[in-house]
Amino acid sequence: MSVRALLERAVGTVERWQLLDAPGYQVEHGISLTFLLAGRYARPLQDLLHGVWLGHPLHPFLVTVPIGSWSAAALLDGLDATGRGGPGAGQAARTVVGLGIAGAVGAAASGMTDWQHAHDEARRVGLVHAALNSTALALYAWSFADRGRGRTVRARVTAAAGYAVVLTSGYLGGVLSYRHRLGVDHSAAGRSPRTFTPVARLADLPDGEPFGADVDGVPVVLVRTDGAVRAVSGRCPHMGGPMGEGWLHRDELVCPWHGSRFDLDTGEPAQGPATAPLPCYDTRISDGAVEVRRRARWRSPTAITTEEEASR
CATH class of the missing domain: 2.102.10.10 (Rieske [2Fe-2S] iron-sulphur domain)
Incomplete structure (x- = not known):
């Protein structure tokens, strides 16, 4: 079976997985409650996270920060592990991991704000996408902490695992954009x-x-x-x-x-x-x-x- 066929089967399974509907609605209600508690600031905050002020969804801009930062961290970790990165490679890797964590928080906020309006198959894919991103964020936070404690080897392993999760989640992000057309102009x-x-x-x-x-x-x-x-x-x-x-x-x-x-x-x-x-x-x-x-x-x-x- 080809790689494409395997990916299509996996995505199709997620799209049909109605077991995700109940937790999906609970998450949506939680997002709505969060904005409700913001009172009169709720609408300006939502418009900010949607990207109304930008004329373009904000989420695609923000996701480039963690992806780019963690890609750089993977390269620096590889150079540092092989002794080719110089004395500052390890610290540089920790810096870009931290930058990616900060960017991931912003990307998650904008992504969830957009996702709450999704329906059916897109809602299910988006929920898995968010779960994978949250897992990657947790792994990178663990890696960042280990780097500060000098546990370099474990930090590299958790970062590598996080990067694999990010790539998987990125594929689902593409499915949301290009198949389910979230964030795409639907006018005629x-x-x-x-x-x-x-x-x-x-x-x-x-x-x-x-x-x-x-x-x-x-x-x-x-x-x-x-x-x-x-x-x-x-x-x-x-x-x-x-x-x-x-x-x-x-x-x-x-x-x-x-x-x-x-x-x-x-x-x-x-x-x-x-x-x-x-x-x-x-x-x-x-x-x-x-x-x-x-x-x-x-x-x-x-x-x-x-x-x-x-x-x-």
């Missing part, structure tokens, strides 16, 4: 119409309420307020939630699944967990029909066509 802007295309009658749009529609198989949401019609993608960038079932909050469109809020003029997330902008569309009104057109993916205000402008 890539298949949007390139030319103005009718999507709804202006008379059918309620004032101040999201109106879900479909244009060439692509879901969009139209919002008519104060004589203006604005259009955004019908899929939330976070997990593909149906934005047409959302609602307005202070002129921001709220995702009904996880509560992400988006500015209707720019598409920028005003509140996570979404970090990518909600694609916006140019709009115009022709013969009483609202038409939309794909807009370039640079950050600029959405074109708004008012009824007064359309009548000129």
Whole structure:
């Protein structure tokens, strides 16, 4: 059996392992309680850990710190063990192990904040991923302590074991990103119409309420307020939630699944967990029909066509 087949079988086993559901929900409740205890600081803290301020999930940035640091530690340990690292190799290895531990704590906080919104198979894979990372962190903490006590050989062994666990966990992290698409933009802007295309009658749009529609198989949401019609993608960038079932909050469109809020003029997330902008569309009104057109993916205000402008 090939390596790929073995890995696929292992991942499939984890994805089907319903025994993980009960502890997974307990962990999720624990995360929610932690943020609840933070009171008014909960939302800013969540947005910080999601990476809303960055326009990109924070977790992938932070995981490079422990992986890079512990990779450097493995190299330094090898040089030190063979006598080729010089007098400072052992101390340098301890320093980068400590740096990796600090980075791993931050990566764990951001990762768990993202994971709490996962479902089904992704939730199970994420739980195992977190368990492996926690094991690796414990091994490296043990190694760091042993290095300070002069127990060099045992410190190298526990670090090597931790590195093997990190590599295994990293594979599951790839499964979460590339198969289950956690942290990936789920909006449908890539298949949007390139030319103005009718999507709804202006008379059918309620004032101040999201109106879900479909244009060439692509879901969009139209919002008519104060004589203006604005259009955004019908899929939330976070997990593909149906934005047409959302609602307005202070002129921001709220995702009904996880509560992400988006500015209707720019598409920028005003509140996570979404970090990518909600694609916006140019709009115009022709013969009483609202038409939309794909807009370039640079950050600029959405074109708004008012009824007064359309009548000129």
